[in-house]
Amino acid sequence: DTGVTQSPTHLIKTRGQQVTLRCSPISGHKSVSWYQQVLGQGPQFIFQYYEKEERGRGNFPDRFSARQFPNYSSELNVNALLLGDSALYLCASSRVSAGGFGYTFGSGTRLTVV
Amino acid sequence: KNEVEQSPQNLTAQEGEFITINCSYSVGISALHWLQQHPGGGIVSLFMLSSGKKKHGRLIATINIQEKHSSLHITASHPRDSAVYICAFRVIQGAQKLVFGQGTRLTINP
Numbered sequence: 001d002t003g004v005t006q007s008p009t010h011l012i013k014t015r016g017q018q019v020t021l022r023c024s025p026i027s028g029h030k031s032v033s034w035y036q037q038v039l040g041q042g043p044q045f046i047f048q049y050y051e052k053e054e055r056g057r058g059n060f061p062d063r064f065s066a067r068q069f070p071n072y073s074s075e076l077n078v079n080a081l082l083l084g085d086s087a088l089y090l091c092a093s094s095r096v097s098a099g100g101f102g103y104t105f106g107s108g109t110r111l112t113v114v
Numbered sequence: 115k116n117e118v119e120q121s122p123q124n125l126t127a128q129e130g131e132f133i134t135i136n137c138s139y140s141v142g143i144s145a146l147h148w149l150q151q152h153p154g155g156g157i158v159s160l161f162m163l164s165s166g167k168k169k170h171g172r173l174i175a176t177i178n179i180q181e182k183h184s185s186l187h188i189t190a191s192h193p194r195d196s197a198v199y200i201c202a203f204r205v206i207q208g209a210q211k212l213v214f215g216q217g218t219r220l221t222i223n224p
Contacts, residue, residue, distance in 0.1 A: 042200055042214030056211050088155045105157035
């Protein structure tokens with residue numbers, strides 16, 4: 001059973017560009033969450049999706065959007081990139097939306113905006 | 115005030131020492147997680163706790179729900195334990211998200 005897969009692993013973009021990050025959850029996991037981790041800080045919640053529906057949204061601008069596909073994989077899109085969007089973007093999957101189940105994290109996508 | 119506070123922020127110890135990392139939170143939670151993050155970014159889940167104590171190898175995690183406090187202990191520390199340790203909790207109500215502490219950077223010297 002493979003773990004949570006994120007792609008790409010590293011990415012360099014220019015200010016103003018748009019980026020799409022991808023996440024494939026563990027087989028059987030229906031919930032995917034996205035987190036942003038700026039250097040030296042703990043991850044911050046961006047979105048949670050369960051059964052293709054948005055179940056939670058963090059305090060991020062509308063430039064951030066996401067979706068979940070029928071196979072439970074997910075994409076995170078960021079438009080009009082700013083230097084401050086440079087961070088490690090983490091995806092976590094779990095079996096259910098709520099309850100006493102743990103999370104499995106991917107290795108992250110390191111985004112650098114120049 | 116942050117909803118979750120970890121201490122210390124940085125910890126350097128010698129191989130073999132007993133390590134304690136603390137986590138305090140201020141809201142009602144449904145579960146608390148201890149996570150390990152190595153350079154490069156990947157996060158590994160160590161424990162998920164809602165009460166009491168859990169042990170896995172040299173790692174022990176405890177939680178006191180009444181006092182809103184959790185600790186992670188490492189016995190017989192080893193240089194390979196060097197990493198950032200993060201506590202995170204899932205709130206009882208609202209969006210199903212993890213709220214993370216800032217992390218404790220642990221360095222174990224041989």
